[in-house]
Amino acid sequence: MSLDIQKIRGLFPVLHQEVHGKPLIYFDNAATTQKPQSVLDALTKYYEHDNSNIHRGAHALADRATRYYEDTREAVREFIKARESAEIIFTKGTTESINLVAQSFGRKFIGKDDEIIISTMEHHSNIVPWQMLCEEKGAVLKIIPINEAGEILFEEFEKLLSKKTKLVSIVHASNALGTINPVKKIIDAAHAVGAKVLLDGAQSTSHLEIDVQALDCDFLAFSAHKLYGPTGLGVLYGKRELLEAMPPFLGGGEMIKEVTFEKTTYNDIPFKFEAGTPNIADVIAFKASLDFFKSIGKPAMKAHEDSLLAYANEQLKDIKGFIPVGTASDKVSVLSFNINGMHPFDVGQMLDAKGIAVRTGHHCTQPLMKRFGIEGTVRASFGVYNTKSEIDKLTEGVAQLARLKNK
């Protein structure tokens, strides 16, 4: 079934504007997606009608706010098919979710000479927390290499696995290349040596159907702002037995059962990991984003995004000087490229002048750029509201720029 994209575009107020006198073409969805009116309305409604602190108030507004907050937790559970909503922890974003696992699970269960495996294509937020942990604990970070297409070398991954491996932390879909990693195979191989697996779902959750029970991943981290939802909000999914065995990350209100100066007992999950007043408004509004996914259906969204990517590849591939970066066969709708003889930043600026918003640079994946021997790329990433005629404008712009340097 094909989607009514014009109708979908109508739900996103921000898309209907001009930049530099040209209609906005928003191709920076891998950095953050735009928000439908329903999410904006949910934010306003919360502040206009329901604003209250949650979980401890004895009045109507507090009850309401608590109920809406917990409704979102249940909606997230359903979205990733977790067994129970207690396994859903709200954080500030993917970055905080990964740091939570590093500081809590990592500090307790990873010791000297233990090994953590990540891949060459990780976002800095799935590199630095592990480097910090390894430095503190004397653990060792191992890196899965990739091929020229930007796909991990699975046999090399298998060689890295051993009894020393305590954790494999890997991106499900690369933000810089779009590559979808074979995570089920990775999880099964890691479990066979007794290692746990964290999936960085920052780019995958908006495109791919996620079933954490079928995948059997131990942790999944993602951000609401890449799911047509608010900024400053993320999720950490973890299996109950792991979350229960892990010490708290932050200490404070909400995460305790009882505090005395002699001893504090901690709250049950998920509250043990949600210290302080949480991001109530954004959590409540996030439910509207999840409803947006439900109303359209992820498979239909993905089919549309895949068709945009295929169309863009087809239109751009014969332009002299166009160099795609990341040509894996299995990708989400991320198109990274360079133009021969031009700096990606200059390409980005010139496209911006035409109203086309793309990302340029290293995309927080400096080691990946180094692997390809480049400083950065231009990245056009497509969301559900993008159209083929917008891609025609990109093609026109890229062709014009490429001609400048590639006679």
Ligand code: PMP
């Ligand atoms: N991992 C990946 C693959 C990402 O794309 C991003 C966001 N660019 C992150 C982690 C970090 O997410 P956030 O900035 O929302 O914490």
